[in-house]
Amino acid sequence: MASAQDIKIKPGAPREVSHSFQNLSTSPVTPQLATQSFASSWGAKLPQRIAPGERPLKPFNTQDVKILLLENVNKAGQDILREQGYQVEALKTSLPEDQLIEKIRDVQVIGIRSKTKLTEKVLREAKSLLVIGCFCIGTNQVDLDYAARQGIAVFNSPFANSRSVAELVIGEIICLARQLGDRSNEMHRGTWNKVSAKCWEIRGKTLGIVGYGHIGSQLSVLAESMGMNVIYYDVVTLMALGTSRQVPTLEALLEEADFVTLHVPDLPETRNLISTPQFERMKSGSYLINASRGSVVDIPALVKAMNSGHVAGAALDVYPQEPAANGDYFNNDLNVWGEDLRSLKNLILTPHIGGSTEEAQRAIGIEVSEALVRYINQGITLGSVNLPEVQLRSIKLEEDNKARVIFIHNNVPGVLRKVNEILGDHNVDKQISDSKGDIAYLMADVSNVKFGEIKDLWERLELLSSRVLTRVLY
Numbered sequence: 088m089a090s091a092q093d094i095k096i097k098p099g100a101p102r103e104v105s106h107s108f109q110n111l112s113t114s115p116v117t118p119q120l121a122t123q124s125f126a127s128s129w130g131a132k133l134p135q136r137i138a139p140g141e142r143p144l145k146p147f148n149t150q151d152v153k154i155l156l157l158e159n160v161n162k163a164g165q166d167i168l169r170e171q172g173y174q175v176e177a178l179k180t181s182l183p184e185d186q187l188i189e190k191i192r193d194v195q196v197i198g199i200r201s202k203t204k205l206t207e208k209v210l211r212e213a214k215s216l217l218v219i220g221c222f223c224i225g226t227n228q229v230d231l232d233y234a235a236r237q238g239i240a241v242f243n244s245p246f247a248n249s250r251s252v253a254e255l256v257i258g259e260i261i262c263l264a265r266q267l268g269d270r271s272n273e274m275h276r277g278t279w280n281k282v283s284a285k286c287w288e289i290r291g292k293t294l295g296i297v298g299y300g301h302i303g304s305q306l307s308v309l310a311e312s313m314g315m316n317v318i319y320y321d322v323v324t325l326m327a328l329g330t331s332r333q334v335p336t337l338e339a340l341l342e343e344a345d346f347v348t349l350h351v352p353d354l355p356e357t358r359n360l361i362s363t364p365q366f367e368r369m370k371s372g373s374y375l376i377n378a379s380r381g382s383v384v385d386i387p388a389l390v391k392a393m394n395s396g397h398v399a400g401a402a403l404d405v406y407p408q409e410p411a412a413n414g415d416y417f418n419n420d421l422n423v424w425g426e427d428l429r430s431l432k433n434l435i436l437t438p439h440i441g442g443s444t445e446e447a448q449r450a451i452g453i454e455v456s457e458a459l460v461r462y463i464n465q466g467i468t469l470g471s472v473n474l475p476e477v478q479l480r481s482i483k484l485e486e487d488n489k490a491r492v493i494f495i496h497n498n499v500p501g502v503l504r505k506v507n508e509i510l511g512d513h514n515v516d517k518q519i520s521d522s523k524g525d526i527a528y529l530m531a532d533v534s535n536v537k538f539g540e541i542k543d544l545w546e547r548l549e550l551l552s553s554r555v556l557t558r559v560l561y
């Protein structure tokens with residue numbers, strides 16, 4: 088059998104590194120270990136968060152797993168990763184592209200929030216990368232298709248900050264209706280300006296929600312409890328909560344709503360969803376709130392609509408360009424219209440803090456870190472946004488000499504037959520395979536595998552032309 092150094096990756100294979108195998112801290116062919124059972128080869132640090140009686144798979148020495156966390160990922164999430172024995176480097180900000188490329192070359196895992204752009208250009212350099220954790224809802228900052236084609240799984244936290252965003256929007260509706268931002272700014276400058284003109288109660292007013300997903304539907308319930316009427320527009324037909332009502336078109340919503348609030352994802356169809364024609368459709372004296380993505384509103388068109396008085400106020404939490412770190416960066420260098428925007432009255436500007444609460448950040452930290460641990464240690468893809476969701480029941484403590492084989496491959500005919508020919512020398516206890524677009528994910532638990540045979544299994548799978556990525560956990 089070849090030595091660990093002999094492992095060669097097939098010419099033309101999409102990536103240079105097979106993540107788990109080359110990171111084995113103990114060579115599978117080390118003579119004194121070749122006959123050892125898997126159980127006795129585990130290190131002292133066992134993965135946490137497994138049920139009693141389940142065998143913790145140990146893919147490699149956990150201290151060899153390098154994780155880079157950017158953008159101030161919550162400590163609860165960091166702790167979960169550190170408890171595993173992984174090497175975690177946590178930075179408070181995102182990184183400029185050149186520094187990101189430098190750092191990403193060396194890590195198996197990267198954790199980001201909304202500011203770090205993991206484009207094809209960046210991911211091409213990420214030769215060891217196994218998995219990306221988006222510690223947020225949005226995943227539009229990652230090239231998901233490219234990642235899938237490289238066998239890199241992406242996880243996020245689909246709704247842990249939804250309530251925080253919905254509460255922020257409720258606060259903003261009242262602030263806009265009562266011009267609270269302006270009154271507060273005036274008082275900070277020493278000006279007493281007691282006015283009631285164009286200040287309103289929100290009771291009985293109509294809230295128009297565009298995008299009735301996790302955040303939109305939560306907001307619907309909160310707004311109704313404060314006496315608002317709720318209408319919503321969504322591209323899919325969705326069950327109305329409370330007495331809210333779905334309207335058939337965006338235009339119908341714009342014509343009826345006193346407050347329009349946007350909760351759609353960043354998609355080609357949602358870019359500049361609200362521009363001059365849409366502002367013209369809005370009721371005179373109505374308000375706009377955007378806490379979704381900066382690409383959804385045409386800002387120069389908003390400036391025009393507010394300068395003319397047609398739109399009475401707006402709250403923006405997200406922008407087409409956002410700074411990578413805290414500081415004096417929200418200026419015209421970042422967005423050419425910066426000064427025009429800042430000069431407007433009854434405009435609330437917040438620095439993308441919709442999901443920034445202690446509760447949300449802790450919940451996201453825990454959820455995403457746990458998904459990363461499950462994926463690294465057991466290959467489970469439940470919750471992945473770009474790979475098929477695949478799970479096998481855990482291997483039991485009493486089950487010895489088992490290996491879990493993960494074969495991420497191009498979704499082409501004949502692969503299962505070839506894989507099973509290779510696995511067929513052993514006993515396949517359980518196996519599952521699923522595909523998403525061009526990429527398929529196969530996971531099989533194989534018994535009667537001697538420790539020294541793992542490398543051979545891995546090498547033979549690596550030679551298959553359909554291979555994207557092979558991992559063998561044991």
Ligand SMILES: NC(=O)c1ccc[n+]([C@@H]2O[C@H](COP(=O)([O-])OP(=O)(O)OC[C@H]3O[C@@H](n4cnc5c(N)ncnc54)[C@H](O)[C@@H]3O)[C@@H](O)[C@H]2O)c1
Binds near residue numbers: 248300322350354379
């Ligand atoms: N400001 C923040 O800090 C913050 C925090 C969390 C989420 N977000 C953003 O908020 C947005 C909504 O998040 P969510 O969790 O509610 O998403 P979601 O996926 O649960 O809901 C989005 C809804 O929008 C609908 N939709 C898609 N395209 C549409 C279109 N063209 N017109 C109308 N409806 C459309 C979908 O059908 C879906 O119901 C996302 O962009 C997310 O990234 C921002």
Ligand SMILES: O=C(O)CC[C@@H](O)C(=O)O
Binds near residue numbers: 201202226441443
């Ligand atoms: O915390 C962040 O940076 C992103 C918040 C929000 O936009 C999300 O997508 O969850």
